[in-house]
Amino acid sequence: MKTLVTGVAGFIGSHVANHLLKNGHEVVGLDNLSGGFVRNVPTGVQFVRGSICDQGLVEALFEENRIEAVLHLAAYAAEGLSHFIKRYNYETNLGGSVNLLTAAVNHDVKIFTFTSSIAVYGAGQVPMTEDMRPEPEDPYGISKFAFEMELEATRRIFGLPYVIFRPHNVYGEGQNIADRYRNVVGIFMRQALEGKPMSVFGDGRQTRAFSHIDDVAPIIARSIDLPDCWNQIFNVGADQPHEVLEIAEQVSKALGIEKKIQHLEPRQEVIHTYADHSKVRRYFGEPMGVTLEDGIRRMAEWVKQRGIPAATPAPPVEIPRNLPPSWTRPE
Ligand SMILES: NC(=O)c1ccc[n+]([C@@H]2O[C@H](COP(=O)([O-])OP(=O)(O)OC[C@H]3O[C@@H](n4cnc5c(N)ncnc54)[C@H](O)[C@@H]3O)[C@@H](O)[C@H]2O)c1
Helix, strand or coil: CCCEECCCCCCCHHHHHHHHHHHHEEEEEEEECCCCCCHHHHCCCEEEEEECHHHHHHHHHHCCCCCCCEEECCCCCCHHHHHCCCHHHHHHHHHHHHHHHHHHHHHHEEEEEEEEHHHCCCCCCCCCCCCCCCCCCCHHHHHHHHHHHHHHHHHHHCCCCEEEEEEEEEECCCCCCCCCCCHHHHHHHHHHHHHCCCCCCCCCCEEEEEHHHHHHHHHHHHHHHCHHCCCCCEECCCCCCCEEHHHHHHHHHHHCCCCCCCEEEECCCCEECEEHHHHHHHHHHHCCCCCHHHHHHHHHHHHHHEEEEEEEECCCCCCCCCHHHHHHHCC
């Protein structure tokens, strides 16, 4: 199929594009490079630099290419920051997504795969299962859930099938480690390499099921070839929760740098969270099951080769009130 991958210069999008090419598909890739890098884009992808928020560009892209499948991964995914950049969050994560969906309907796309997030569940019970009623608590999660509902409405009215994935805490080779607002594994790696202490919010005993990219990207890519999984929602990622303190331990071990930690004031966040993956296993089989130690070692090797990229400028804060104090100070 001729596919469109948005966010193709980003972390997960570039891996998904790679798997699509391996699976024999053509890939047109769209990214505005606000958080991604051209060097991430796999050879063989027809790369277009531009924004999903640019309705004219999106329309022209569908007009000029006979796109059959959309895999939509472009987003600004800083969940904690999203309270303070509401407009930017909704314009990108919801408005841009609707541009793609509109063009997909008008150009008879066969399947629309969307990378949502575990953030849609909010602070509810664990383990999170797909049949729970989502109660997102921040603008990032709200925009993801709104677009999930939009996909279902579009299926009902226009018959466009979808697949929704809800990944969580994905890390690995290709990830941007230069954004101070997101992805704890990458932040710790950058801080350690710069000789700084790793900044831990609160006591560091909060747990997350950190998921290596190889347990996530191949599944997202295969979704367009498996009509049985269409019009379904899937959690995707690792089962085993780990403490943030353990991440600091593994990062220093993998980089061969002595562990230094700075505890910051706790922020408002869920303490323990993990998702149930029995459904995704039923449809897609067993994932590779990369262990935390192996995954962090692989990412550290990649980071050592690539070095630290220049800091990605984050969108300007729209509401400065109640920003976590550590975010108001230079690092
Ligand atoms: N990494 C995770 O742990 C995780 C967890 C759950 C969901 N997700 C979702 O997976 C997707 C990919 O996340 P990622 O971790 O690869 O992030 P990423 O930042 O590495 O990739 C996102 C890409 O989207 C691009 N982008 C942003 N705004 C754009 C716009 N307006 N137009 C075009 N391109 C734009 C960025 O330049 C970047 O290359 C996102 O939708 C994210 O919400 C990620």
